[in-house]
Amino acid sequence: DAKTTQPPSMDCAEGRAANLPCNHSTISGNEYVYWYRQIHSQGPQYIIHGLKNNETNEMASLIITEDRKSSTLILPHATLRDTAVYYCIVRGRDFGNEKLTFGTGTRLTIIP
Amino acid sequence: ETGVTQTPRHLVMGMTNKKSLKCEQHLGHNAMYWYKQSAKKPLELMFVYSLEERVENNSVPSRFSPECPNSSHLFLHLHTLQPEDSALYLCASSQDRDGGRDTQYFGPGTRLTVL
DSSP: OOSOBOOSEEEEETTSOEEEEEEOTTOOTTEEEEEEEEOTTSOOEEEEEESSSOEEOSSOEEEEOTTSSEEEEEESSOOGGGOEEEEEEEEEOSTTSOOOOOOOOEEEEEEO | OOSEEEEOSEEEEOTTOEEEEEEEEOSOOSEEEEEEEOTTSOOEEEEEEETTEEEEEOSOOTTEEEEEEETTEEEEEEESOOGGGOEEEEEEEEOEETTEEOOOEEOOOEEEEEO
16 A cells, blocks of 8 residues: 555656645655656666655655655656656665555646 | 566467576676566566575466576566467566565566567
8 A cells, every 4th residue: 555645647748847846744754755657668766765854865855744754756857858757665674664655646738 | 777687578489389488687686576567467476586596486387497597687587378378478687685675676578469
């Protein structure tokens, strides 16, 4: 059973910021929020992860609410190559609790 | 990205064939995983190896046989498969530390079709 809820699909104009929401209201204190994306028929690509602080890397930013019950992945300047299914995943890093459970994700389409 | 490579990328086999999928990671990790992704289904974890020892086997049929000869290589040997085994098979790797397992990085997958 997925621990996260995401909208099934979103569109974003090329060059604009894409904001992908995720709800994880049952997250526990030692669980991280991970984001992966999967372009059609390819392996999932790691994007970013966080515990409670906001995080930024060369691909994206992750904003986690103070109560940790939801988060937003931000792609600051979306390009056509960002069209993919984006998965928000909650996982622990303890042995036995590190399983990645992919839900249905959000299909993001970047519009030219 | 060449951190985790998988060969072949595509494989078509009959139900009586024997074939093997290969995965190699160039990230210096010590844990490797096999996942199965069927059409319109979430990823399913099949096997986990840590330091070349199998640490998890999620009730996978015996027609799938994994092998991990060293921390950089992982194989999935296939025999007597069924058409419903057709799927994208993904390999991943991560670093096991005392505090748990770090981020998993995936290969491009092998698209398997069983006729």
